[in-house]
Amino acid sequence: MFQRFLVAAAAALSILAPQAGHAGAFPERPIRIVVPYPAGGSSDVLIRVMAPVLQGRWGVPVVVENRVGASTIIGVNAVAKAAPDGYTLGVVTNAFAVNPSLRDNLPYDTLKDFAPLTQLTFTPNVLVAQPGASFKTLRGLQELARSGKRELSSGSIGNGTAAHLALEKLKALSGMNILHVPYPGSAPGVVAVMGGQTDLLMAPLPDVLPYVRSGKIVALGVGSASRVPQLPEVATFIESGFTGFESGAWFGMVGPAGLDPQIAQKLSADLASALADPAVHDKIAALGLTPTSSTPEAFRKLIAAEVKSSGEIVRRAGIRVD
Structure with a gap:
């Protein structure tokens, strides 16, 4: 009886071992980060500043790919359709949350087809x-x-x-x-x-x-809650009497839906660590960006809230796109 138990346990471990080993060894090959904006823009510069730090942490090359067009839809769709193995990630911005209200028949579901990893910055x-x-x-x-x-x-x-x-x-x-x-x-x-x-x-x-x-x-x-260090002499809208006015642009990182939770947590933690690196922090702060990492769940909630609030503004103002 005990011998049969050992055989069954060994068989179970043999099945689980490759999966655990694969997750534990991640990453084993280059990671591609899709930027849905042209080279030289703020989001592109952000990722290229982070890339050397991430490469040092992961031990594999980080390849930045600019996939431009259709208000970020082309690049974002490439992420949605990629294998959920952690080797294809994508930068998303406010446009990611606004597009569902502006465009019919998106090739992906904004809230279902992605694994949010972390917010990266706010400005x-x-x-x-x-x-x-x-x-x-x-x-x-x-x-x-x-x-x-x-x-x-x-x-x-x-x-x-x-x-x-x-x-x-x-x-x-x-x-x-x-x-x-x-x-x-x-x-x-x-x-x-x-x-x-x-x-x-x-x-x-x-x-x-x-x-x-x-x-x-x-x-x-x-449009920040408090004055920004880059322009400390400029008052916020709130200070000027416009109660509740906060508005800005954020960048974040997502992967395809179905990403292994352990890999998602590792990617989120490593991205946050790269943002906190002094070399990265100082360079992106000079651009006017504020490093703002978050947990995957917090970023998921931010996206959902932005989809809702953006939709309300779009409908109220009757905004249309060509």
Whole structure:
């Protein structure tokens, strides 16, 4: 009887051993990280700064692949369709949570086809204007808007982006009538506000920080809960009386659904460790990004909350994409 028990136990261990050994040895080959934005953008720079630290921790190459197009859908879909083995990961941003409200027939289910790993960073949206504008503060802007003396306009980095949603949220909170002018990215939006084609621009902090520091544009407010170290002199929207206004852009990391929980936990922990590395932390902070790691479950809840809140703003403002 005891002998039969030993034989059965040995057989069970022989079945389990390869699985446990595989998980324990992970990773054994290069890990691909899909960035759904062009090379040189904030998310691309973030991952390329983290890559050497991750390679040192994992002992395998980290390959950054830029898969661009369709408001991140092409790159994100490549992650959704990859094998759930931990060797294909993907960067997601606010667009990941907004797209379900803007686009019909996505090739993936945002809440079901991915394994959230961790939030990576947060950066607030910033409202900027020309240095010579007649208003110098958010309150001054609101007074001008309410006077009806002229129509105000604000650029953003595109229809349905986090910056556009931030502008619509501000309009709803303040009652200001501001014409939205979408631009294909921050660079043309900055040029427009500097040249007076628009009165304002709502954009992520990293995209406008160099121009604010050089005095070419002025920041009226930041969408964070507290002032940011990069622009400590600029008040938050909340400080300026816009209660509850927080808005910004976040980056995070996901894998395909079905990822082994042990591998997911390891990836999450290693990504958090890389973010905390002084070399990584200082470089991305200089870009205007705040390292913000989280557990997989916390990141899952953030995505679900953003899908819901973004959908409400999109429906209320009647936002459409071409």
